[in-house]
Amino acid sequence: xxxxxxxxxxxxxxxxxxxxxxxxxxxxxxxxxxxxxxxxxxxxxxxxxxxxxxxxxxxxxxxxxxxxxxxxxxxxxxxxxxxxxxxxxxxxxxxxxxxxxxxxxxxxxxxxxxxxxxxxxxxxxxxxxxxxxxxxxxxxxxxxxxxxxxxxxxxxxxxxxxxxxxxxxxxxxxxxxxxxxxxxxxxxxxxxxxxxxxxxxxxxxxxxxxxxxxxxxxxxxxxxxxxxxxxxxxxxxxxxxxxxxxxxxxxxxxxxxxxxxxxxxxxxxxxxxxxxxxxxxxxxxxxxxxxxxxxxxxxxxxxxxxxxxxxxxxxxxxxxxxxxxxxxxxxx
Amino acid sequence: xxxxxxxxxxxxxxxxxxxxxxxxxxxxxxxxxxxxxxxxxxxxxxxxxxxxxxxxxxxxxxxxxxxxxxxxxxxxxxxxxxxxxxxxxxxxxxxxxxxxxxxxxxxxxxxxxxxxxxxxxxxxxxxxxxxxxxxxxxxxxxxxxxxxxxxxxxxxxxxxxxxxxxxxxxxxxxxxxxxxxxxxxxxxxxxxxxxxxxxxxxxxxxxxxxxxxxxxxxxxxxxxxxxxxxxxxxxxxxxxxxxxxxxxxxxxxxxxxxxxxxxxxxxxxxxxxxxxxxxxxxxxxxxxxxxxxxxxxxxxxxxxxxxxxxxxxxxxxxxxxxxxxxxxxxxxxxxxxxxxxxxxxxxxxxxxxxxxxxxxxxxxxxxxxxxxxxxx
Numbered sequence: 001x002x003x004x005x006x007x008x009x010x011x012x013x014x015x016x017x018x019x020x021x022x023x024x025x026x027x028x029x030x031x032x033x034x035x036x037x038x039x040x041x042x043x044x045x046x047x048x049x050x051x052x053x054x055x056x057x058x059x060x061x062x063x064x065x066x067x068x069x070x071x072x073x074x075x076x077x078x079x080x081x082x083x084x085x086x087x088x089x090x091x092x093x094x095x096x097x098x099x100x101x102x103x104x105x106x107x108x109x110x111x112x113x114x115x116x117x118x119x120x121x122x123x124x125x126x127x128x129x130x131x132x133x134x135x136x137x138x139x140x141x142x143x144x145x146x147x148x149x150x151x152x153x154x155x156x157x158x159x160x161x162x163x164x165x166x167x168x169x170x171x172x173x174x175x176x177x178x179x180x181x182x183x184x185x186x187x188x189x190x191x192x193x194x195x196x197x198x199x200x201x202x203x204x205x206x207x208x209x210x211x212x213x214x215x216x217x218x219x220x221x222x223x224x225x226x227x228x229x230x231x232x233x234x235x236x237x238x239x240x241x242x243x244x245x246x247x248x249x250x251x252x253x254x255x256x257x258x259x260x261x262x263x264x265x266x267x268x269x270x271x272x273x274x275x276x277x278x279x280x281x282x283x284x285x286x287x288x289x290x291x292x293x294x295x296x297x298x299x300x301x302x303x304x305x306x307x308x309x310x311x312x313x314x315x316x317x318x319x320x321x322x323x324x325x326x327x328x329x330x331x332x
Numbered sequence: 333x334x335x336x337x338x339x340x341x342x343x344x345x346x347x348x349x350x351x352x353x354x355x356x357x358x359x360x361x362x363x364x365x366x367x368x369x370x371x372x373x374x375x376x377x378x379x380x381x382x383x384x385x386x387x388x389x390x391x392x393x394x395x396x397x398x399x400x401x402x403x404x405x406x407x408x409x410x411x412x413x414x415x416x417x418x419x420x421x422x423x424x425x426x427x428x429x430x431x432x433x434x435x436x437x438x439x440x441x442x443x444x445x446x447x448x449x450x451x452x453x454x455x456x457x458x459x460x461x462x463x464x465x466x467x468x469x470x471x472x473x474x475x476x477x478x479x480x481x482x483x484x485x486x487x488x489x490x491x492x493x494x495x496x497x498x499x500x501x502x503x504x505x506x507x508x509x510x511x512x513x514x515x516x517x518x519x520x521x522x523x524x525x526x527x528x529x530x531x532x533x534x535x536x537x538x539x540x541x542x543x544x545x546x547x548x549x550x551x552x553x554x555x556x557x558x559x560x561x562x563x564x565x566x567x568x569x570x571x572x573x574x575x576x577x578x579x580x581x582x583x584x585x586x587x588x589x590x591x592x593x594x595x596x597x598x599x600x601x602x603x604x605x606x607x608x609x610x611x612x613x614x615x616x617x618x619x620x621x622x623x624x625x626x627x628x629x630x631x632x633x634x635x636x637x638x639x640x641x642x643x644x645x646x647x648x649x650x651x652x653x654x655x656x657x658x659x660x661x662x663x664x665x666x667x668x669x670x671x672x673x674x675x676x677x678x679x680x681x682x683x684x685x686x687x688x689x690x691x692x693x694x695x696x697x698x699x700x701x702x703x704x705x706x707x708x
Contacts, residue, residue, distance in 0.1 A: 029558045148690040150640045153682045160672045171669055266549030270644055284550060285648055288557035300550045307547050
């Protein structure tokens with residue numbers, strides 16, 4: 001198990017490097033750079049900028065050097081000093097913005113993931129054991145809706161519904177009096193009062209997909225002969241269900257983390273823009289629009305790392321649950 | 333008597349069975365598909381939606397940019413069929429604008445003294461149907477200059493129904509164009525990976541895993557932000573589909589590879605190879621046709637993802653831009669809670685997105701069940 005973990009961790013390094021390089025290239029791709037955007041903004045507001053000043057600005061941000069040098073500097077500073085570069089737009093280190101936004105992004109994403117699994121597995125089990133019952137049809141129906149209504153539209157619609165029925169504004173993660181308040185127990189409680197809303201919205205499509213997977217897996221297991229044998233032996237139905245088929249059906253569920261996490265992280269970005277959550281989503285949108293490249297690059301990198309690590313955790317969990325994977329991989 | 337009926341029954345059953353044995357694969361697929369009620373409904377509604385998109389000029393009462401002075405943010409016009417307790421043809425009342433002096437909100441008040449009938453197949457703005465037929469007949473319009481705004485109007489007084497109908501052209505076609513691009517990519521790359529195996533397979537699989545590990549939405553955001561704003565609508569449209577296809581091809585490639593890995597050891601492939609067929613021919617003539625039905629299912633299920641992605645990108649302002657009309661562009665107006673609370677009708681394009689995607693999912697589900705007609 002330990003060698004398996006170490007192997008996977010070592011493999012992670014080139015993957016992350018490749019991701020960071022691709023992201024850097026994408027961020028660099030647009031014609032012009034932040035300085036040209038900035039100069040354009042100044043022009044529009046009536047301030048003339050001389051070519052000298054532009055050169056100065058470029059030199060200050062290191063934008064006149066070739067791309068690979070910029071990338072090397074960015075990576076070196078990031079790894080050695082934890083310095084992610086400077087956000088031109090916010091005029092402060094990217095690290096400060098990340099420190100402010102990243103923890104809440106992780107909290108919201110983890111809460112949504114937990115919601116997906118905690119809700120989908122019991123519903124999937126119920127649907128499979130009560131095949132074609134009214135509640136099974138209801139679950140299938142909700143599943144289809146969840147697959148078809150993307151998070152950001154669901155957010156828009158639910159915000160409107162909450163507003164006209166309860167007259168509350170559900171956007172944001174804190175009530176008005178806590179938005180700028182320092183962290184305190186009261187602030188955490190206030191957040192808990194609101195976090196369920198984005199959690200449900202972001203988790204909806206994942207839940208829908210997972211219910212279908214869980215139902216199909218369990219239905220496959222329930223037809224197998226060992227279940228019939230156990231039932232013939234007189235094992236109580238509940239014990240039989242949870243001791244064998246459910247555990248077998250859970251294995252593929254664990255491996256779905258690989259596609260559920262990217263979906264949740266991506267969905268979180270869109271939903272947080274609609275709901276104006278204090279997470280990385282709205283900042284990322286603003287950053288890509290204004291070519292604030294170090295900020296945009298760092299956030300995209302962080303979101304990618306979040307999914308890659310989440311997938312790794314899923315794989316490790318699966319290896320721990322299922323010895324066939326552990327030994328199969330080691331024997332290769 | 334009874335024996336007569338029985339022989340007739342067995343005869344019919346034999347006929348039925350014979351029909352089954354003689355039917356081709358596609359016939360069987362169609363029979364099976366028809367049994368899936370939701371999928372047939374899905375297919376019907378989708379055909380309807382695409383027809384409306386094709387005949388947008390005729391179905392939409394107004395042109396995409398027609399502005400009605402004095403109807404900015406007007407709520408949906410209510411259509412009446414009862415007047416003074418009597419059933420009449422559908423008509424709308426005239427409206428007058430009133431400014432609420434307390435809230436400074438413009439209210440639209442119905443003027444019940446003026447009745448304006450809605451006419452079917454009546455004359456309106458001239459247009460060219462399908463680019464050839466010059467006409468001015470619309471499905472419905474009103475006489476005079478009181479417009480009928482079934483979905484309300486946007487800030488500039490443009491009819492949201494007409495805009496939604498025109499917007500369906502981009503929103504509904506982007507799925508097909510995007511899937512076509514990813515289909516070619518997936519088929520070629522997945523084909524190479526599955527047919528040759530070995531090093532090529534290893535490299536391609538690592539690349540696919542790499543792409544799948546990335547969260548798609550932030551990448552799409554970064555990529556589409558890179559498109560210059562001054563590009564024409566067509567150019568932006570084309571590049572947005574390419575961006576969406578960059579990630580979507582991976583699922584198709586995996587599907588193709590899996591099928592090829594299973595099929596390439598089959599006798600008929602070996603026979604073809606021994607007969608001297610080269611590999612593009614083996615793939616094209618012998619391998620791909622054997623899993624076309626599965627490819628169709630995968631494609632059907634990939635289209636809604638594309639539609640949603642375009643809507644999402646346009647909605648946050650990174651996809652198509654203002655002169656272009658798509659459902660996502662229309663939803664830009666409904667971005668904050670203040671507008672949604674006061675003008676909920678601006679959410680109506682969202683219903684179209686949801687219905688389309690839902691119907692594609694139904695259709696894909698039915699096709700998946702029908703794709704393998706010999707299974708039980």
